[in-house]
Amino acid sequence: MDEHGYALAVRVLENLQNLASHHLDTFRSPEDIRPLLGPRSAICWDTLNGFWNDVAEWRLQNGVPMESSAPILAVEDEELRLLLWTSNRTLPTGERLGIADAVRYEKAVGASLPEYSDLAAALRAAGSGSS
Secondary structure, three states: HHHHHHHHHHHHHHHHHHHHHHHOOOOOHHHHHHOOOOOOHHHHHHHHHHHHHHHHHHHHOOOOOOOOOOHOOOOOHHHHHHHHHHHHHOOOEEEEEHHHHHHHHHHOOOOOOOOOHHHHHHHHOOOOOOO
């Protein structure tokens, strides 16, 4: 996998994680999806989860209140719902994180979603090669 392939994989897996995080009957849960992934996708999946967990923890540590996912889950317009459901994730508490939260975190902490080189290092550590 090259950098462009990694970027596409990240977008697809992140959208899938966000959809699954809402725990709607229409989608499988994240716990159901994770075992179905291949080794590379699983590493990317875990990397994404780690990043979003860091974003949530940062918000909590800084006392920034989060909003409920209920309003976005109640949207009836299909196009708007697709946009909202894939750009936000529901935490186990029922609160949501979105792209704006990730941007604030990245600006405040200086850390962003791991790049392709980080994936390559994780793959080597897992014994799966570098591509």
